[in-house]
Amino acid sequence: MVAGVSTRGPSVSSRPLALVTGASSGIGLEFARILAADGYDCALVARSHDRLEFMAADLREKHGVATTCITADLTLDGSIDEVFAAVPRCDLLVNNAGFANNGPYAELPETDIADEIRLNVLALARLTRRYLPGMLAARSGGIINVASTAAFLPGPLMATYYASKAFVLSLSEALWEEMRGTGVTVSCLCPGATKTAFFTRAKMEGTPLLSMQPLADATMVARAGYEGWKRGKRVVVPGVLNAALAFSPRITPRAMLLRISRRLVER
Numbered sequence: 001m002v003a004g005v006s007t008r009g010p011s012v013s014s015r016p017l018a019l020v021t022g023a024s025s026g027i028g029l030e031f032a033r034i035l036a037a038d039g040y041d042c043a044l045v046a047r048s049h050d051r052l053e054f055m056a057a058d059l060r061e062k063h064g065v066a067t068t069c070i071t072a073d074l075t076l077d078g079s080i081d082e083v084f085a086a087v088p089r090c091d092l093l094v095n096n097a098g099f100a101n102n103g104p105y106a107e108l109p110e111t112d113i114a115d116e117i118r119l120n121v122l123a124l125a126r127l128t129r130r131y132l133p134g135m136l137a138a139r140s141g142g143i144i145n146v147a148s149t150a151a152f153l154p155g156p157l158m159a160t161y162y163a164s165k166a167f168v169l170s171l172s173e174a175l176w177e178e179m180r181g182t183g184v185t186v187s188c189l190c191p192g193a194t195k196t197a198f199f200t201r202a203k204m205e206g207t208p209l210l211s212m213q214p215l216a217d218a219t220m221v222a223r224a225g226y227e228g229w230k231r232g233k234r235v236v237v238p239g240v241l242n243a244a245l246a247f248s249p250r251i252t253p254r255a256m257l258l259r260i261s262r263r264l265v266e267r
């Protein structure tokens, strides 16, 4: 369960509080940097305790904000309760933690598929449910859910990942509408391929997806998500090529789309 919670920095604060999952690397780390620079105290969640503490010390030193590090595996039962116990309210929730399995569905370990759904779908849905009431009571704040351009189409050989991101997009768009007039905004950030540890972790080096375009910069992606959320955007797809990619499933025959989607991740 939660291996540790540590809070440091100014104790009395009038600053807003952002909770970022998957803040130990990649897009989540860049979100934390951008939010701290913009005056948010930060609660950082991930499994890598040392990376979180290192990151938090850097945010305190550079921006004078308070930080809370929550070392937690969000696939585990009870982890959501423990995160919420450590941080019972936040002004901005960034549901960013996620990972992908890659390979034929029938050959993947069932536990890996379950963990992917627990993290990408269940943890995100439950954290959203926990924090929304406080935001609604305050009539401010909101949530940035990190999906992917994978949300717009099915993904053979990454079937669970694409399906999980379709869930994130659908949930987020529905909540964006539910939040209308409440002062709370739920946005969905849909990045294309971005330079982070994601592809190494998914064992996807050498796939056509990675060679067809330069990878986006994680700072740029996080900034687009934050700026889009501040403007009340429902869906943010950073980059013109990615925006075209996100639109193309609407006009491409489904069978052709599935073959293209498969080839992009096939070795």
Ligand SMILES: NC(=O)c1ccc[n+]([C@@H]2O[C@H](COP(=O)([O-])OP(=O)(O)OC[C@H]3O[C@@H](n4cnc5c(N)ncnc54)[C@H](OP(=O)(O)O)[C@@H]3O)[C@@H](O)[C@H]2O)c1
Residues within 6 Å of the ligand: 021, 022, 023, 024, 025, 026, 027, 028, 045, 046, 047, 048, 049, 051, 072, 073, 074, 075, 096, 097, 098, 099, 119, 146, 147, 148, 149, 190, 191, 192, 193, 194, 195, 196, 197, 198, 199, 201
């Ligand atoms: N990179 C891309 O091309 C891309 C494109 C579209 C969407 N995305 C999405 O962007 C989000 C961030 O990914 P990234 O690209 O920044 O990859 P990343 O560098 O691998 O970051 C993933 C983050 O999630 C955390 N995490 C993983 N498993 C966890 C668990 N069980 N419990 C708690 N935290 C966990 C990791 O920290 P620990 O290992 O320390 O737990 C890490 O901080 C993901 O939702 C991903 O699907 C990425």
